[in-house]
Amino acid sequence: MLGFIAELLLLAVIVVFLVYYIFLLPPKYPENIPTIPFWVALIPFFKDVDQSDIFRQYIDKPLRTHGAVKFFFAAQWNILVHKPSYIAEIFKDEDLYEKSGNQKKIPHSVLAQFLGDNIISSHGQVWKNYQSVIRPGLQRNNFEVDKVASNADKLCTLVRDAQLRGGRGCGVPVQDLLQQYSVANCSEVVLQTNFDALSNNAPINLLQSAVKREIFKPVFMNFPFLDQFPFPSRMRARTTVGKFRAVLKGALIESHDASSPKSSAPWPKDGLGRRMLDAHQSGLWDEEQLLDNLTVAFVAGQENPQLCMISTLYLLAKHSEMQARLHQELVSTGLSISALAQNTEVLSNLPLLTSVILESLRLFPPINQLINRRTSHDTLLGDGSIVVPSGTYIGYNCYSTNRDPVAWGPTADEFDPSRWGADVTSIQKQFRLRKSKAEFISFHGGRRACLGEKFALLQMRVTVCKLVGSFTVGLDPEWEERMTPAGPLYPRALRLVFEDRELESEKQG
Ligand code: HEM
Numbered sequence: 001m002l003g004f005i006a007e008l009l010l011l012a013v014i015v016v017f018l019v020y021y022i023f024l025l026p027p028k029y030p031e032n033i034p035t036i037p038f039w040v041a042l043i044p045f046f047k048d049v050d051q052s053d054i055f056r057q058y059i060d061k062p063l064r065t066h067g068a069v070k071f072f073f074a075a076q077w078n079i080l081v082h083k084p085s086y087i088a089e090i091f092k093d094e095d096l097y098e099k100s101g102n103q104k105k106i107p108h109s110v111l112a113q114f115l116g117d118n119i120i121s122s123h124g125q126v127w128k129n130y131q132s133v134i135r136p137g138l139q140r141n142n143f144e145v146d147k148v149a150s151n152a153d154k155l156c157t158l159v160r161d162a163q164l165r166g167g168r169g170c171g172v173p174v175q176d177l178l179q180q181y182s183v184a185n186c187s188e189v190v191l192q193t194n195f196d197a198l199s200n201n202a203p204i205n206l207l208q209s210a211v212k213r214e215i216f217k218p219v220f221m222n223f224p225f226l227d228q229f230p231f232p233s234r235m236r237a238r239t240t241v242g243k244f245r246a247v248l249k250g251a252l253i254e255s256h257d258a259s260s261p262k263s264s265a266p267w268p269k270d271g272l273g274r275r276m277l278d279a280h281q282s283g284l285w286d287e288e289q290l291l292d293n294l295t296v297a298f299v300a301g302q303e304n305p306q307l308c309m310i311s312t313l314y315l316l317a318k319h320s321e322m323q324a325r326l327h328q329e330l331v332s333t334g335l336s337i338s339a340l341a342q343n344t345e346v347l348s349n350l351p352l353l354t355s356v357i358l359e360s361l362r363l364f365p366p367i368n369q370l371i372n373r374r375t376s377h378d379t380l381l382g383d384g385s386i387v388v389p390s391g392t393y394i395g396y397n398c399y400s401t402n403r404d405p406v407a408w409g410p411t412a413d414e415f416d417p418s419r420w421g422a423d424v425t426s427i428q429k430q431f432r433l434r435k436s437k438a439e440f441i442s443f444h445g446g447r448r449a450c451l452g453e454k455f456a457l458l459q460m461r462v463t464v465c466k467l468v469g470s471f472t473v474g475l476d477p478e479w480e481e482r483m484t485p486a487g488p489l490y491p492r493a494l495r496l497v498f499e500d501r502e503l504e505s506e507k508q509g
Pocket of ligand 1: 119121131134138190259297298300301303304305308365367370427437441442443444447448449450451452453455456
């Protein structure tokens, strides 16, 4: 018996040693950048944390001091880069720092099954093929702003109803409402489908929430190799993501069938939905390629704007003086809020509106950390001092780089829209310059920069115009001011108090 126990103990020691050696021991190279201890990535498992605190406590200083660190994430060691000039170098050399998404990094995972090989994660000829279909659909100049404005109207009604139900001064949870709104805009304006996402209990919202619950389970996000085992919860996750993809495709086909009652005709010339279907029908894309790209366009097209809306409303609620100035800017156009929300020319020439949105994207980039490139051969990064072996995963912490004090000065952590400039010409110039120097990387950069930037900014302008034009927005005093514990970094379960401006002015009048 004693012998058996001793053998078991020995086995356990060997397993622990192997796990440590294979997964947890940092690689030798690069030698001259610090290592963030592996257990930092595991803190959210054991403690209910605010990830911005974890960042400041364990990562910020070494990352900024050395420009890059060795960082344990998704059960492997990576290089996490902070220094803008290093990141600009990575963006420039697509073939050396190859995109290598989940389908290559963790091919057996539920996440890889969900998004497959798509425009964001692919490389080389495959990416060029995807891009030839998707780029014109996302960079058209005629997005239907009236649809976005009409959805923004519905959002205001939902907010008003929620505030009435909760009672004056009570906090309204905004995340689900903004998710519904963002899904409506993405499906109707980007993809020309309709899920009726702004109606209560629309099936797409339930399915979307179910997918997010499965995908963002911390244990599987951190240890995706566990997805190889047939745990019942992971089998369920696979069914859910499969269903989600099928629902998306079904809706796309139906809305592009002129004889269907759910047809979204007339379709815009160059609409992304039509272009994707044509690519499939012409044989340029097979079934999987259609599903992978449709799913990623849907996810990127509504998730990122949604997070940007949450963070922008949080910042405006926290900085009421800025909100008042912004409202003044909207009023000074002489247009009603409804007319203004549909007038893209006037909207895009409002300096404070533009700089508030950019400043929110700088402080709270929806994709705060991204590690999806892999070196195709040995290289030297930066001034040549960082030796990066072939096959190393490398990425950046956008939250950190966008707040770099060398680039943005001592107030880098503060919400200060004026740093972008006083008029739209200088703001746009600053925006282009900061992107080219990789000092503002919320939309990534180089040839792989976000293709949805134009639509995202248009939508943000309309949304902020409508919400700030209709309500004063404040933080619920009982809401605990904390950021999410892991994954995308944004105010957790944000609750806001909305006061109808019209009612307020009637009362005062
Ligand atoms: C505030 C909103 C948005 C932000 C902050 C954002 C950010 C980003 C980032 C960081 C990337 C690089 C991703 C990676 O390498 O893994 C990216 C790529 C991309 N985004 Fe966005 N995005 C936003 C909105 C959108 C929208 C509305 C769409 C529309 C479908 C979209 C479509 C894309 C596409 C197609 C790419 C791939 C570009 C390529 O590799 O060629 N994005 N975006």
